Amino acid sequence: MAARTSDRSLFRTLAVGGVMAWLLVFVAAPNLLVLGASLASRGESEFLALPVSLDSYGKLLSPLFAGVFLDSFVLAAGATLFCLLLGYPFAYILARLPKARRPLLLLLVIIPFWTNSLIRTYALVFILKTEGLLNAALLGLGLLSEPLSLLYTETAVFVGLTYTLLPFMILPLYASIEKLDPRLLEAARDLGADRLRVFWRITVPLTAPGIAAGCMLVFLPSFCLFYIPDILGGAKTLLVGNFIKNQFLAARDWPLGSAASVLLTAVMALLAVLRLRLSHPAGEEARR
Amino acid sequence: MSRALKAAYAVAVYLFLYAPIAVLIAFSFNDSKYGASWRGFTLRWYADLAQDTALLDAALNSLLVAALAATAATALGTLAAVALHQYRFRGRRLTQTCLFVTMMSPDIVMGVSLLVLFVSLGLTPGFLTLLLAHITFCLPFVAVTVFSRLAGFDPHLVEAAQDLGAGEFDTFRLVILPMLMPAVAAGWLLSFTLSLDDVIVSFFTTGPTFEVLPLRIYSMVKVGVKPVVNALSAILVFVTVGVVLTSHLLLGEKK
Numbered sequence: 001m002a003a004r005t006s007d008r009s010l011f012r013t014l015a016v017g018g019v020m021a022w023l024l025v026f027v028a029a030p031n032l033l034v035l036g037a038s039l040a041s042r043g044e045s046e047f048l049a050l051p052v053s054l055d056s057y058g059k060l061l062s063p064l065f066a067g068v069f070l071d072s073f074v075l076a077a078g079a080t081l082f083c084l085l086l087g088y089p090f091a092y093i094l095a096r097l098p099k100a101r102r103p104l105l106l107l108l109v110i111i112p113f114w115t116n117s118l119i120r121t122y123a124l125v126f127i128l129k130t131e132g133l134l135n136a137a138l139l140g141l142g143l144l145s146e147p148l149s150l151l152y153t154e155t156a157v158f159v160g161l162t163y164t165l166l167p168f169m170i171l172p173l174y175a176s177i178e179k180l181d182p183r184l185l186e187a188a189r190d191l192g193a194d195r196l197r198v199f200w201r202i203t204v205p206l207t208a209p210g211i212a213a214g215c216m217l218v219f220l221p222s223f224c225l226f227y228i229p230d231i232l233g234g235a236k237t238l239l240v241g242n243f244i245k246n247q248f249l250a251a252r253d254w255p256l257g258s259a260a261s262v263l264l265t266a267v268m269a270l271l272a273v274l275r276l277r278l279s280h281p282a283g284e285e286a287r288r
Numbered sequence: 289m290s291r292a293l294k295a296a297y298a299v300a301v302y303l304f305l306y307a308p309i310a311v312l313i314a315f316s317f318n319d320s321k322y323g324a325s326w327r328g329f330t331l332r333w334y335a336d337l338a339q340d341t342a343l344l345d346a347a348l349n350s351l352l353v354a355a356l357a358a359t360a361a362t363a364l365g366t367l368a369a370v371a372l373h374q375y376r377f378r379g380r381r382l383t384q385t386c387l388f389v390t391m392m393s394p395d396i397v398m399g400v401s402l403l404v405l406f407v408s409l410g411l412t413p414g415f416l417t418l419l420l421a422h423i424t425f426c427l428p429f430v431a432v433t434v435f436s437r438l439a440g441f442d443p444h445l446v447e448a449a450q451d452l453g454a455g456e457f458d459t460f461r462l463v464i465l466p467m468l469m470p471a472v473a474a475g476w477l478l479s480f481t482l483s484l485d486d487v488i489v490s491f492f493t494t495g496p497t498f499e500v501l502p503l504r505i506y507s508m509v510k511v512g513v514k515p516v517v518n519a520l521s522a523i524l525v526f527v528t529v530g531v532v533l534t535s536h537l538l539l540g541e542k543k
Contacts, residue, residue, distance in 0.1 A: 010457070011456045011460065012371075012375055012377075015367040015370065015371050015375075016371050016375065016377050016383075018364065019364060019367055019371060019383060020379050020383055022427070023383060023387070024386070025405075026405070026420060026421075026424040027386040027389060029405060030398075030401035031389065031393075031401050033401065033405055033408060034397070034401040034404055087301075089297060090297065090298060090301045093298050094298065107532070107536065108302060108305075110532055111528065112305045114481055116521075116528070117485065117487075118485075118505060118509075119524060119525065120308065120309065123521070126312055126315060127307065127308050133307070163304070166304070221394065221395070223394060224394045224397075226488070227487055227488075231510060240396075241488070244396050244400060245396070245491070248403065257400060258400065258404070265393065265394070268392055268393065272392055
């Protein structure tokens with residue numbers, strides 16, 4: 001009995017202690033350090049110096065930097081909306097196929113999901129460049145008289161974000177649409193609702209968790225993927241990710257970079273709370 | 289929507305997803321330096337790739353870090369899942385919160401926060417810092433994968449083992465772990481792929497002493513198309529397909 005108790009406490013202590021120590025050192029501490037760094041001043045020789053100030057947050061609000069955030073937000077929101085509009089019908093079609101045919105077609109979505117997104121971004125260069133495939137196709141079909149210059153534009157970055165992140169939208173949508181009971185839709189139709197009404201009143205609310213998850217998986221990385229503008233958009237500061245990267249590596253203004261990072265974390269936290277509200281609506285709780 | 293329209297729509301989306309990759313792979317066999325047009329089949333770029341020691345070193349470094357990070361993250365993540373599922377302990381909420389934060393954190397936030405940590409600790413960015421960072425971002429994905437399998441468990445099995453005199457370590461080793469194996473293996477593969485794919489966190493947590501493949505590719509393609517990168521990318525796409533198929537089979541076993 002004594003041996004059993006000591007075995008129990010030792011293994012449990014090591015497991016719990018090891019996991020918690022790791023998370024405190026590599027998750028809690030770094031996040032607190034960045035919060036601290038965002039309140040520091042820019043140092044002459046060190047990266048960070050005293051006094052403590054809110055200057056960095058003030059700078060973020062200045063027209064120059066606020067513009068970066070606004071541009072990045074517009075791009076992220078646009079890419080999210082576009083992925084949703086493109087992905088929802090696709091996921092719906094896939095989820096309503098006969099069961100036997102679904103796994104293979106789903107696997108074809110999972111493969112790009114796992115393929116290195118840097119490589120997938122690079123692959124887009126072949127399509128978008130002036131002498132690339134898209135221009136060749138459009139010219140060949142006679143739809144254009146001279147090639148479009150798409151590469152190194154903001155449009156290319158938008159296409160890059162959509163292309164890279166589309167599988168991250170499709171997979172959660174598919175998971176929630178597959179769970180949707182078709183009998184509910186039939187019942188609504190039998191009770192006289194037209195197709196549009198069934199879609200807005202039944203399909204959309206019931207697949208809301210998938211929509212929320214997909215939007216988050218597209219929206220958040222859209223701020224971060226600094227290599228997409230680097231490869232497709234020329235060397236412009238388009239995304240918050242490029243901005244933070246520049247502050248840490250080129251401009252060496254760590255407090256400003258940290259403040260931007262804290263702001264991004266705040267956006268993430270806000271969305272996480274929103275999503276929890278969406279997946280556990282108050283009404284549903286009450287009915288249980 | 290009519291059936292034909294649905295099929296056409298699905299095909300168009302698949303085309304959007306696959307056309308760039310297909311073109312990239314095709315051009316890895318193209319006998320033209322700038323890849324503007326098709327000049328005939330060649331394996332020249334694959335031969336060049338075999339000669340490019342910097343690129344091969346970076347690839348080996350990536351594989352090494354991915355294997356080590358996946359193994360450590362799988363061990364820690366499995367322990368985290370078992371602890372959260374089986375035990376009631378102080379700091380349980382904190383552990384869950386930290387795992388959630390890691391999973392939700394934008395990559396760039398994690399990258400810079402770990403950079404600030406390593407600089408504060410006086411660690412020079414390189415192999416060790418990169419490994420620590422990769423273990424950290426893989427950990428919650430293993431924990432979630434393993435936890436979801438634990439959730440479908442019969443708790444009586446654990447009670448039976450303990451009634452028969454097994455301590456917590458023996459219960460873990462002889463009862464829980466064998467049943468978790470498919471999820472543990474899937475978690476390892478997931479971590480391995482995540483580690484190999486990562487660009488952003490690596491960008492901030494490694495230094496010139498230890499270059500990894502995605503960063504090497506990143507610095508090469510910033511200035512345009514490189515045939516050697518095409519060949520390498522084609523190989524990496526095939527490796528990804530292999531890993532996805534393997535993990536698919538592993539997780540399929542579960543059902």
